[in-house]
Amino acid sequence: MQPTIIMRPEMPDTTGKVDLQVRLSGLELFWSHGAVRKTFILLVLAAIWEIYARALGNPLLFPTLTDTLVSLWASILNGVLFDRTLASLKILMLGYGLGVFLASALTIVAINTRLGTDLLETLTATFNPLPAIALLPLALIWFGLGIGSLVFVLVHSVMWAVALNTHSGFRGVSQTIRMVGRNYELRGLRYVFKILVPAAFPTILTGLKIGWAFAWRTLIAAELVFGVSSGQGGLGWYIFENRNVLDIPAVFAGLLMVIVIGLVIENLIFKTIERATIQKWGVQN
Amino acid sequence: MNAISKPLSRFDEMAAVQPLVEVNNVTLRYKTQQMMITATKGVTFNINRSDRFILLGPSGCGKSTLLKAVGGYLQPDEGEITINGRKVTQPGADRMMVFQEFDQLLPWKTVLGNVMFPLLNAAKLPSREAEQKARHYIEKVGLSRVADSYPHTLSGGMKQRVAIARGMAMEPDVLLMDEPFAALDALTRRTCQDELLRLWEETKFTVLFVTHSISEAIKIGNRILLLSPHPGRVKAEVCDVDKINVSDGSAAKLEAEIHELLFAGEGH
Ligand SMILES: Nc1ncnc2c1ncn2[C@@H]1O[C@H](COP(=O)(O)OP(=O)(O)OP(=O)(O)O)[C@@H](O)[C@H]1O
Ligand SMILES: [Mg+2]
Secondary structure, three states: OOOOOOOOOOOOOOOOOOOOOOOOOHHHHHHOOHHHHHHHHHHHHHHHHHHHHHHHOOOOOOOOHHHHHHHHHHHHHOOHHHHHHHHHHHHHHHHHHHHHHHHHHHHHHHHHOHHHHHHHHHHHHHHOOOOHHHHHHHHHHHHOOOHHHHHHHHHHHHHHHHHHHHHHHHHOOOHHHHHHHHHOOOOHHHHHHHHHHHHOHHHHHHHHHHHHHHHHHHHHHHHHHOOOOOOOOOHHHHHHHHHHOOOHHHHHHHHHHHHHHHHHHHHHHHHHHHHHOHHHHOOOO | OHHHHHHHHHHHHHHHHOOOEEEEEEEEEEEOOOOEEEEEEEEEEEEOOOOEEEEEOOOOOOHHHHHHHHHOOOOOOEEEEEEOOEEOOOOOOOEEEEOOOHHHOOOOOOHHHHHHHHHHHOOOOOHHHHHHHHHHHHHHOOOHHHOOOOHHHOOHHHHHHHHHHHHHHOOOOEEEEEOOOOOOOHHHHHHHHHHHHHHHHHHOOOEEEEEOOHHHHHHHOOEEEEEOOOOEOEEEEEOOHHHOOOOOOHHHHHHHHHHHHHOOOOOO
């Protein structure tokens, strides 16, 4: 018996046409964009807000969307909201930067010594479950009614999440990559920054994002509690202040601002970093 | 003049005689929590310059362990490993590793960046020179087209070729390869083997190559060290493998002989 090759008659496809590509209609194409669908949802929610607030007719409880936007616009125009936001962001950067720096230092000590690992594990296990805001009363006694207290709680909110993630990221770096780094005679900090940090970057970035989210929420909450002190409070203080004078549309405007800044940092800054790094490298996990 | 040339020539002779890598009665052990595992026992072999030296043996006989010890990642419990007469104590760029794993390339660097990385960081070349050299070796493995791509966009075979280019660009004393083609499909594996041989013809670099495929060992190597199963001991050494004639069936015969040797006394 000889093996035989039988050519299939249907192979040279000349008779029936096969639709390899089917064009989507304009509307379908439009709807396939996630941003379009989400914008649609937001518009629906805005409409519900407006209708509900108008039906309620009580601006002290629930102002209409238009009132809120008018108030937001006015605050932006007279510069108050801008100043408040800037004040918040400044403290945020200070606390976040310091927290990330301390977390890096702690993690570098941790990966180089066993005692350092134990230290990091014990500290994160102890302090990670403690909400940063719970430390505020204590911070006020230690650092007074000033920026110091806010920065202290911010550092606390950022540091453990970042350290925990960075450390587990370092530990997850594959044995092969480690051996490659050692093959190149990289040691000490050069090894950490040229091999471990980029290799662990997806996890590190996750830590930075979690740290940021903690920090932003903690800051607004802390400012709600106090903010009088430094003369110029932040966004949280803006909300609190306007509630006291019953300017509820301004309260809503402040809340809207908190959301907008959160969205901008998460979707613009972190997404850009992600696109330039882990997505480009194809290592997203 | 005579007085100078004479000792020089004798020195050359000595350099030619002294092996590049000497592995002398090396025993390697792993200490785990419960026990001590002996991976290899009293292994001795020498590698000369331009050798294509193969470590061949069944799975678990300690080939990778030996290679890692030559690489300096493991210290021998007994015995000594020297390269150019110097004792191996730690990893170094004079012994470049090519691993089996596809993730040995740094994902955050392009192909060019990966090949340049050790040139910049270990060989400390200026960046222009490093780039020239890197491009030269990338071209040698036929990957110029993807020099600016990131590793995740390459096929497995391409990744291994980048790793080989990266190792060769450093022009190390010896290239250490741990089953670099084992994870490739059969067709790609053959292409890669041919390419490695072609590259060797060009520069005659020294390579220590680990495999558990007898045919690969015969194809690649000029000397083959046969290791016994766990713990690995040297069973035999096959010399002048490259003198073999592929067409007249002697390769197949040698393959059968080696197989016989490796699995002698196991009843098959
Ligand atoms: N990290 C380790 N810890 C403990 N034992 C190990 C370790 N690595 C390898 N071994 C043991 O050492 C022995 C040799 O392992 P090695 O990886 O060198 O084998 P190999 O010859 O490379 O096998 P293969 O062909 O399957 O890759 C094995 O018995 C294995 O169980
Ligand atoms: Mg192995």
